[in-house]
Amino acid sequence: MRRPGIYFPQAPIPGRWRKSIGAIFTTTPPELTEEIRVNVPAIDFNLQRGISKNWFITGRILTQVVQSNVGVGVRYARPLTDRLFISAGDDMHVWFGVLQIKDVFNSQAYGLQNFPNVSVGYRFTRDVQMTLKCEAILDAYYKSQVGTLAIERNAIRYNGLAVSVVIEQPLYGKKHVSLGLRAAYSNFNWQLWSLYDTFDRNLFYPQLIFGFIL
Amino acid sequence: MNTRYLVLAGLLVTLLMGCRKDYEAPVPYTFSNMTGSGKFPTAIRQAINGVYTVTDGSDKFGAQVVLRWTYTHNGADTSHHLSVFTSNVGYFDMEPQPQTGGLAVGGYWRRLQDTEIGLVQLTVNVRRSGVVSPFTGRLATGDTLVVSGVYGDGDVTPTKRLTMTYARPLNPRPFSILAHRSGGRTSDLLPASENSVEIIKMASRLGATGIEIDVRYTKDGVPILYHDNTLNLRLIQKNGLAGPIEAYTYQQLNTLVRLVNGERIPTLEEALQTVVDETDLSFVWLDTKYIGSMQKVQTIQQTYLQRAKAAGRSLQIVIGLPSDDAVSLYRALPEKANTPVLCELDTSITRSINANIWAPRWTLGDQRAEVNAMKAEGRTVFVWTLDEPQFIREFIDQTRFDGILSNYACVVAYYHYSQQ
Numbered sequence: 001m002r003r004p005g006i007y008f009p010q011a012p013i014p015g016r017w018r019k020s021i022g023a024i025f026t027t028t029p030p031e032l033t034e035e036i037r038v039n040v041p042a043i044d045f046n047l048q049r050g051i052s053k054n055w056f057i058t059g060r061i062l063t064q065v066v067q068s069n070v071g072v073g074v075r076y077a078r079p080l081t082d083r084l085f086i087s088a089g090d091d092m093h094v095w096f097g098v099l100q101i102k103d104v105f106n107s108q109a110y111g112l113q114n115f116p117n118v119s120v121g122y123r124f125t126r127d128v129q130m131t132l133k134c135e136a137i138l139d140a141y142y143k144s145q146v147g148t149l150a151i152e153r154n155a156i157r158y159n160g161l162a163v164s165v166v167i168e169q170p171l172y173g174k175k176h177v178s179l180g181l182r183a184a185y186s187n188f189n190w191q192l193w194s195l196y197d198t199f200d201r202n203l204f205y206p207q208l209i210f211g212f213i214l
Numbered sequence: 215m216n217t218r219y220l221v222l223a224g225l226l227v228t229l230l231m232g233c234r235k236d237y238e239a240p241v242p243y244t245f246s247n248m249t250g251s252g253k254f255p256t257a258i259r260q261a262i263n264g265v266y267t268v269t270d271g272s273d274k275f276g277a278q279v280v281l282r283w284t285y286t287h288n289g290a291d292t293s294h295h296l297s298v299f300t301s302n303v304g305y306f307d308m309e310p311q312p313q314t315g316g317l318a319v320g321g322y323w324r325r326l327q328d329t330e331i332g333l334v335q336l337t338v339n340v341r342r343s344g345v346v347s348p349f350t351g352r353l354a355t356g357d358t359l360v361v362s363g364v365y366g367d368g369d370v371t372p373t374k375r376l377t378m379t380y381a382r383p384l385n386p387r388p389f390s391i392l393a394h395r396s397g398g399r400t401s402d403l404l405p406a407s408e409n410s411v412e413i414i415k416m417a418s419r420l421g422a423t424g425i426e427i428d429v430r431y432t433k434d435g436v437p438i439l440y441h442d443n444t445l446n447l448r449l450i451q452k453n454g455l456a457g458p459i460e461a462y463t464y465q466q467l468n469t470l471v472r473l474v475n476g477e478r479i480p481t482l483e484e485a486l487q488t489v490v491d492e493t494d495l496s497f498v499w500l501d502t503k504y505i506g507s508m509q510k511v512q513t514i515q516q517t518y519l520q521r522a523k524a525a526g527r528s529l530q531i532v533i534g535l536p537s538d539d540a541v542s543l544y545r546a547l548p549e550k551a552n553t554p555v556l557c558e559l560d561t562s563i564t565r566s567i568n569a570n571i572w573a574p575r576w577t578l579g580d581q582r583a584e585v586n587a588m589k590a591e592g593r594t595v596f597v598w599t600l601d602e603p604q605f606i607r608e609f610i611d612q613t614r615f616d617g618i619l620s621n622y623a624c625v626v627a628y629y630h631y632s633q634q
Contacts, residue, residue, distance in 0.1 A: 031401050035442040099577075103560050106578045144605075147579015149612060151604035185235075194577070198303070198601045198622070199401075200327035201237055 004176035004213040007131040007166040009077045009087030009119040012050035020046045020178060022211025024062065029203040032195050040064070040191055044211060054078050058091060067097030069190055073115070085121040090114065092140075095190035109144040109193045113137060113159070127176075133164040137186050144193070160186025160202045166209060175212065182207040239329040239403040242369035243322040245309055249291035252310040253317055258351050259283040259294065262338060262359065264380050265632045271365065271376035275323075276301040279378060280631040281361065284418040287492045295321075295419050297624075298378075299631070303327045303603055305624040306334055307419045316348040323365060326402045326622055333372045336363035341379070384631040389610075390497055390617025391626045393422035394599050395441060396485070399621045400449060400474055407449070407473035409439035411480045414488050417495060421627030424497025425489070426534070426598075426619055429482055429511060431504045436464035437482035437511055441503070449474060460504075482511065486518040490525060498531045499556060499619070502540040508533065512553050519552070532556045532571060541567060558598070561588060569593070573619070576600040580613045589614060601625075 002010060006020045021044070028038045047059040054076055062069040075089030096110035117135040124130065137159040143152045166180030184205040188197065197203075251259065263282050268275055280299040285292050296319050298306035308321030317338035324331045340349040341358045349359060359380035366372030397413035397420055398404045404420075406412035409428055417425050428441040438459075442448065445455050445462075451472045455462070462471075467479050480488075482500070489495050500511060515531050522529035532554040535541050541563060544555055557569035561584050564572045572588045573596040574581060585595050598619035600606055606622070609615060610629045618626045 030448060034401075034448060035444060035446050104575060104577065144602075145579075146577050146605065147581060149580050149605065149608045151602070151608065153604075196577075196602050196605075198327055198603070200303075200325075201329070202235070204235070 003123070003127065003129060003168070005121075005129055005131075005168040006046045006048065006178050006211060006213060007119065007133060007164070007180065008121045008123075008129045008168055009075075009085045009131060010079070010121065011052070011054055011056040011075070011077045011087075012048055014050040014052055016050050018046075018048040019214040020044075020211040021214060022178065022209070024182075024210075025208040026189070026191055027206045028192065029205060031199060031201075031203050032192060032197055042069075042191065044209070046211065058089070060091070060093075064191070066099060067095065067191065067193070069093050069095040071115075073117075075117075077119075083123045085123070087119045087121075088117070090116045093190075095193075097190075097193055099194055105194065107144070107146045107194060109142070111142040111190065111193075112140040113190065114140055114156075115162075128167065128169040131164070131166045131168070131180075133166065135162045135164075136160075137162060137184070139188060142188075144196075159188055160184060162186070164209065168213070171212075178209060178211040178213060180209040182209055237329050237403060239324065239331045241322055241324075241405045242331065242333050243320070245321070247288075247293060248309060248312070249288065249293055251292070251294045252312040254283075254294060254310050255351070258317065258338075258349070259296075261349075261351075261353060262296065262361070263384055264359070265382050265384065266361065266378035267381045269377045269379065270362070271374065271378075274365070274374075275304060275376070278381070278632060280384065280628050281378070282384065282421075282627070282631065285494055286415050286418070297419050297421065297627075298323070299421050299624045299628040300325075301603070301625070301628050303622055303625050304330075305420055307416075308334065308336065311335075326398070326404075326624065329403060330367070332365055332367040333369065334363065334365040334376065335372055336361050336376065382634070385633045387630075387633070388616075389630045390424050390594075390596065391422050391623050391630060392424045392426055392497060392499060392596065392598075392617055392619040393417045393420060393623040394426050394619055394621045396425050396427045396439065397422065398623070402621060405475070407475040407477050409441055409480070410473050410475070410477040411484060411488050412475070412477050414485060414495075415492055417623070418493060421623035421625075422495065424495055424499065424530075424617070426499040426501055427482075427485055428501045428503045430459055431506055431510075432462060432464040432467060433460055434463045434465075435506075435510065437504075437514060438464065438467065439480050439482065439485050445471065451476070482514050483518075486514065486531065487521075490518055490522045490527060490529065496527075496529055497617075498529070499534050500531065501534040502536060502543065505539065506543075508540075508543040508547055512547060515554075516552055530554060534558065534573070535567075535569070556596070564588070564593070565591070571596060573598055576605065576609065576618075580609070582613070585614050589616075603629075 026040045042062045045061045050056045058073040060071045071093035073091030077087035098108040099105035115135045119133040121131040139159045162184035164182040171177045185202045296308045304325040306323045308319040311318040311320045320335045338349045362377040364372040395408035397417040400408045536558045556571035557564040571594045576597045596617040
């Protein structure tokens, strides 16, 4: 039996689409923004399509207009029991940002990140399901430019990890929502590229996830 | 939903969110604060200053480093330190060790971007016809200085070999290496807090030739050094006080508040007195973080410019104007003679107030045309606050700026002094 969900590790019916739209709010770490605490919202659009009983492809767009992130991935999911499900997959994301602000920024940057991931999902009742998702974050490429000066890093390096807990359940009627928290511990966060973080330490980026499953 | 599921979810969330790691980098070396140069007179110190190639230890510190002596005064006494600047955002802080045979220095090394730190002990030798012997102060043609010894990680006795061989002299081109927040950020886990007298004394050991300091007024109008708008645990030790720093008198701050490494919040006068009397710094940038008259700061600026001149010091003290409000405060000064200013706004405002220095953000890029125009008009041009090491190298190699303000003065020093 399938229930509406984006994070729950169960493949859509082959040939069927799954979609959600919502927002992710990222709290900036004090190491970067110091006494100012900023909650950075991003529009979050997810798209998934079943390609076989257990395999499905994923697509995701996160955008804040001046900077965006587009990802595609593939996932294998299977039930262990009628309540417990697991999946494993890999997502590749490209992010890019451009800032042109008089007397402040003439900057742009883009990069590639890879997210190998595993998820465990548990269906508590017919309608409520919880997912624990663990992701490694790998940086594959980074290029940044200010004016005509540019720097580039193309070595693949481990950037950090992220753990998400997401509940998916009906909101009203037959509409379902995803509601969760993602705790990322990473060296670099694409949403804050314009801060040019130079710490070689993993910082904590808590994120609030909210999405309407369409 | 069943309550127990909510409790379970809550516990998971608490677990995820409660794991913020605290980073520390305690210095494993206690300096003797020995005065005098010991076995390192001026000629020997000058001979040691240079760019060195690294053989043993290059995996840790890179293939090339910069060695440079600095000093601080304490009354009539002078303390000398040997710094090493590396390409991977590292520095060494070492003092002469007269108790050891030969020309020996000891101290610690640190990588600023993370928490790596360790002890280091080195001796200065000379290689002549392939034979290495202790350096006695005389270099003959064909002699090469070799600074070698051991380093370690943390506070364990150092055992790993480090060998640095003199390659060439330091780049002599004048260039201002300006350290942000009086020397560096508290968040980089330096041994002294940002905007403290202690970090001012350290600034040149971190590579700086000048500093930028953040000036605010206390409730009773005393100019002090502090960056943030509020008292907060990022900068000060826990004491129950909070809110705008301008809500407290100097006496209250002096009595009740300690910076994260235990220092007092200094007054602007204490900071400038330290610069003039105890350091070899040649530039101070007074960043305007206050709202209110600029006159007190101007008076202090002029007093310490005179004191520096009287002491035979070549020291510039400039008032930084980062905003339209600050420019208005400057325009409102009844007398602007002998008041050097630095303008962070665009070139037209810089010209309109005839600022001596133009300092745009580094995120605007090389700005070749504007930089050339400002320099042609006789102005100095700096860029701020640039910490990204690769971009520091690009700005030094590819642009005509006269200086860089950075939290990583050691990186600016490395790329500037090693430039060929």
